[in-house]
Amino acid sequence: FNRLMMPSMYSHMRHWCLLLVKITRCSYWFIQRGVLAALNFFEYWKQIDTRLDGVANTAMVELGDTRLAGYFAEKRFSQQPFFRNGIPALVAYPANCRSPSCYMRYPGELTVDSVVNWVASSIVGLPRILYYSKETLGPQFIGKNSHHKVKAIFFSSTGERAAPFLRQAAQEYSSYASFAFVLWKEEESQIWWNSLGVESAPALVFLKGPGAKPVVYHGTFSKSEFTEIMEEHKHQELQQLRSDTSLDLGCDARGHSRAGKEMMIWYCVIAAGRPGVELSKKRQILRKAQDQLRSAADESTGNLEILVQVASAATALKDDRLTFVWLDGELQKKLCAFYLATDYHGACGPRGFEDDNDKPEVFIVRFQRNATYEALKADKKNNLIETLQGQDIPDASQLVARYNGPDEILEINKWVSQIIKDGDTREIPYFTSKVPDLLPEETSKEWLSGTKSIRSAGKSLKERVQNSGFSFSDYLTDPRVGPALLMLACISWGTIWFKNIQSAQKTPTDEAPKDRTNKRRRPKLSPTLFGQPTETGTDPEPKDAREWEIEDSDSD
Template identity: 40%
Template sequence: VKVIFFSKTGERATPAIRQAARDYWNYATFACVLWREEEFSVWWNTFGVESAPAVVFLKDPGLKPLVYHGSVNDSWFLDVLEQNKQQELPQLRSLTSEELGCDARGYSRAGRDTLTWYCAILAGRLGPELDSMRETMRRVQETLSKSSELKAASEDEHSITAAVALKSKRLTLSWLDGESQKNYCFFYLNIESSYETCGPRRVPTDVPRLFIIRYERNATEDTFKVDKKAKSIWEFHQQEVDPAAQLSVTYNGSAEVSQRVKTPELVPEDAEPFWSRGPQGLLSKSMGAKQKIQRTIIRIYDYLGDPRIGPALLLGALMSFGSIWLMRTQQNRSVQSSQPSQADNDVGDNLRMHLFYSLQDKLKPRERCRERNASKRNLPPSITDFEPKDSYQMPLSDSD
């Protein structure tokens, strides 16, 4: 159920409405809309809203919205919300399975004394196809309800007709989200084309399917009580038999009857949004580590079997290689742009070195002459520079 608040000022919801949204999170989704006069035709044609403030309740597809104009009183709003929290054609969930009687653990709307009861379930993924079938199922339920009111007095209480079974609460009509409750959906629609109805969307077309379950209570269930021993983590694959026997009939142009032994449990929905939960509510108390590991493994296998994973990985690889190529080309361009400047610098350095060496070559002869003159001037007189007056050449002997 969807609850929409229309206001002219766009003010936030009151604390009472926010608390109601938290308390009824399992049943309804809440939203606020700012009312504008230029959008009058849109809201009038869609929901039948004439002015603000107003409250709109959207329930089943094809059902006229419930519109309440005027200011909202907290107590009045809570009463109206309690009356309209359920859909006309109820949804089968873990929260409503026991209430609807679509539970293999032996629960029935008709009471504990009822041995046989039925549940007609419409399964499919959310979309226009499922909405159309839900509208048809709701009309069938209304027709059976009216006929049961007219003929309940004249017909037998234990009649097997659908109208009397619905009146006596032995028949329940509901719908199932095949995507979120894929294990439950695959269990009953064990056919080749069940991927068109259950699990993630892997095919372009969605095909809702109808199946009926007959539950038969075990008469010895209350007489003999079997002691249940705690299973270890290595024995989780050993499943027990449900207290109520089941026969399922799938309608796909012909009736296919099959017997079921152990029904998988429905996936529990979040009791409240993540942002409104405290630290103590982050971990589910009803789900242990074993169940979490199993759910993780099942999700991994589902992702591996999804045909979209191949194109997604290919697209990611192409994007990665493209980014690497782009980075390399940018680096090459930066290197090429820096090379001319380096060549200019090298030419300038060579020119400066050439000028330096040429100047050195011109200056060297002058410096050498200056060094020679300075060396000649500064040398001390030697004994060989002049001959003393009394010197003579000493003759040498032959032996010398």
């Protein structure tokens, strides 16, 4: 990685990149100044490179390459390059970076855990995997997370943070699974053995639905091994019928069976109800019924007596013409009520006040495609009016049958087998009707919306200030700061002195006395009852008027 790669590096960058600017053994001046201990970080760098494998690309820049190293250095006021926290220094380039100045500097302590956590959290934006205790694992993780997701639980004996590839898997499989960590303690080992079958740590446990046996893996895993395990166990044993899974499960009249488009008739067994204890019991029974059919279809382990009774259902399940699912009747009220038609209040819709009458229902839907109908539909594809009128009509005919028997596994399978046998052999009229759409569930990816752009990593106000390169201490080390402050002080003192001299030499001007007669007199109140004006003074005197003195008549 040298300076010749710089012009083309940004146009080809598709992943997060972490660069290490380090010194070499030839940099004698830096070694003499106490940076020799930084050479030990090279061993840490190897561990960081290993742990970030597949998450971020890494590279090193030699300090001897002054041009490239100076590019990553900060600049003083004198434009001299320097590394604020010394050598080695870490910088990170975001994914899809198109500018040479969009890198971010690592401001923390140079330890393996700190650097890896900074890259995974602040740069790449991977979700954190939290630790739970034996008291909080059940109510806050298993019972609180989405019911359709697989629960993946890691047992750690060290209490360290999740590896970046585990956090990356938590991001990629967020629609299928929820992840948690548990700190392994010897005094709690018996609890974990009895409940989950975990013998020791490290271990990985998958919980794939109510009543399902935990799947346990002991030991450590590489990224490729863990990806293979997740692909194998990302679905529950009895999957939920959702808006994003209905087509894949073969339980949508607008789609096809899991066997492909060539299959004209297929079936879907659904357990519908409000999420709770009763629905969990019904899901457990339906899952066991599915397992029984799989065992019966397996010639090596199948029970011949059971196979005779459920042959049609076992064959349909093996041929991907039969699917077992469960439906959230509280959320998908319209579709649930559409299939059950009558007496659905115990299984569909939200609970009322003090309504504990939960009664999940099991029913089967028969889907049928008609080759003649599809041929006619293809001929009418050019007719715009008929296309608009039939765009909400499903392609497959649906026939629903409700199970009213006991909650016994064999009885359910015998009933399903009889339905399939009759549905495959009898001539049933073909008809279609508008089916309510499945409502979209929670996205579970809201926390991912900010990680799709560069602004999500290192672009908060605090991190922008840290990455701006501004530091007040830089001003204290600049030699121009002292003279500049002295000059400002002199200018300020001179301004104050000049204003004081002007105020002392200034003579008071002869200002005209205020004419009190010009003041507006306040009108006197009228003494009359109705406010009519009266004379308040005498008539004006003439200029040549004289005042005559009246002599007292008594003086004569």
